[in-house]
Amino acid sequence: SFVRAKKTFLSVTHAGNSSLLHKFCQSLHTSTPSLAKVVAVLYEAGAAAKEPRLLGCKENELGLRKFLESRGHKYIVMSDKEKLLDRELPDTEVLITTPFHPAYVTADRIAMSPKLKLCVTAGVGSDHVDLHAANKAKITVAEVTGSNVVSVAEHIVMQILALVRNFVPAYGQVIKGEWNVGDIAKDAFDLENKVVGTVGAGRIGYRVLERLKPFHCKELLYSDYQPLTPEMERAVGVKHVSFEELIQRCDVITINCPLHDKTRNLFNKDVFDKVKTGVYIVNTARGAIVDRDALVEAVKSGKVRGYAGDVWYPQPAPKDHPWRYMPRHAMTPHYSGTTLDAQMRYAEGTKDILERYFDGRPIKPEDLIVQDGQFASKAYVQPEK
Numbered sequence: 001s002f003v004r005a006k007k008t009f010l011s012v013t014h015a016g017n018s019s020l021l022h023k024f025c026q027s028l029h030t031s032t033p034s035l036a037k038v039v040a041v042l043y044e045a046g047a048a049a050k051e052p053r054l055l056g057c058k059e060n061e062l063g064l065r066k067f068l069e070s071r072g073h074k075y076i077v078m079s080d081k082e083k084l085l086d087r088e089l090p091d092t093e094v095l096i097t098t099p100f101h102p103a104y105v106t107a108d109r110i111a112m113s114p115k116l117k118l119c120v121t122a123g124v125g126s127d128h129v130d131l132h133a134a135n136k137a138k139i140t141v142a143e144v145t146g147s148n149v150v151s152v153a154e155h156i157v158m159q160i161l162a163l164v165r166n167f168v169p170a171y172g173q174v175i176k177g178e179w180n181v182g183d184i185a186k187d188a189f190d191l192e193n194k195v196v197g198t199v200g201a202g203r204i205g206y207r208v209l210e211r212l213k214p215f216h217c218k219e220l221l222y223s224d225y226q227p228l229t230p231e232m233e234r235a236v237g238v239k240h241v242s243f244e245e246l247i248q249r250c251d252v253i254t255i256n257c258p259l260h261d262k263t264r265n266l267f268n269k270d271v272f273d274k275v276k277t278g279v280y281i282v283n284t285a286r287g288a289i290v291d292r293d294a295l296v297e298a299v300k301s302g303k304v305r306g307y308a309g310d311v312w313y314p315q316p317a318p319k320d321h322p323w324r325y326m327p328r329h330a331m332t333p334h335y336s337g338t339t340l341d342a343q344m345r346y347a348e349g350t351k352d353i354l355e356r357y358f359d360g361r362p363i364k365p366e367d368l369i370v371q372d373g374q375f376a377s378k379a380y381v382q383p384e385k
């Protein structure tokens with residue numbers, strides 16, 4: 001009876017919208033068929049998955065299984081970002097990925113996914129999807145905007161302080177049973193009276209500025225082609241400058257712009273040659289914004305006094321990634337935006353996006369990155385100079 005109902009439905013609507021089909025079947029009191037195939041690629045947490053609030057891991061499935069299956073959808077969750085994913089892609093309609101364990105949704109993968117309609121980023125930052133290829137294929141890419149921006153802003157402040165105050169070697173002395181105050185103090189400073197700048201003053205960049213205000217920095221600067229309102233600038237006491245001015249004047253630079261065509265390798269040898277000698281850099285935006293080898297050289301030479309952040313390319317960072325071994329760094333694995341608080345928010349936000357999609361309701365405009373073959377977010381479209 002379902003096959004007959006489905007045929008009738010399709011002949012009437014010519015649409016194949018799975019949610020309408022689902023409602024139609026319910027109205028006919030037929031059993032719910034498997035409607036859409038939803039695939040999620042999430043990091044494996046092992047024993048840590050016993051913590052039920054660790055929603056964003058493979059084991060806890062973003063808490064979506066009941067919701068999706070009760071609506072008749074098929075939900076497949078994996079951590080494999082290669083072969084297993086490739087096997088599922090040809091008939092996947094919705095793909096959920098996360099920046100913490102990014103499945104790289106390349107043009108080739110999009111080409112092998114003719115049924116793919118929606119890519120949802122559980123978190124913020126959708127650069128792991130080839131957005132140009134998604135546009136060509138008219139695939140919608142949405143993310144849970146704002147879901148973890150506080151979590152990242154807090155991490156940035158922590159890492160700025162870790163670098164400026166030389167925390168890592170100090171802690172290292174303690175756990176190694178050593179005690180040599182001079183050796184730590186010779187490279188430790190106060191944040192007060194330093195010039196700090198953010199490249200990108202969107203949701204995260206602005207929250208960092210808000211959190212830095214009480215530290216009485218000498219100046220707070222930002223570069224962004226979407227300037228803040230004068231009220232927002234006044235509220236935190238920040239000045240809008242060009243990228244060139246920012247990199248030349250800052251004692252501390254924090255990178256908070258998305259990875260797109262114009263920010264890939266933005267911090268390259270030319271930029272490291274121009275920065276103030278002894279600058280600290282914190283990058284929680286994306287690893288590929290910084291030229292891997294040029295950074296290692298700049299840190300080794302002392303041009304960059306310290307580097308921190310939690311983003312790498314690729315991820316997981318291979319064991320031989322040179323940032324693991326360069327001097328004076330305070331890097332962590334990519335976890336700033338996946339605190340338990342953040343996970344709750346992006347799990348809820350992912351569900352909201354899916355509900356809207358399956359109900360045929362519009363996805364919240366702020367969550368859209370690309371739709372109908374166009375960029376919906378201005379943050380990925382830097383104007384030509």
Ligand code: NAI
Nearest residue numbers: 124125200202203204223224226257258284285336337379
């Ligand atoms: P947002 O969209 O609110 O702000 C990004 C800002 O960067 C926008 O104002 C945009 O105009 C600006 N921008 C773009 N290109 C620029 C350039 N070349 N120079 C200066 N500014 C530029 O995004 P939000 O929420 O602040 O996130 C920013 C990025 O942080 C994300 O795209 C993502 O890559 C990263 N992120 C990292 C997380 C982590 O766990 N490490 C978690 C969340 C986001």
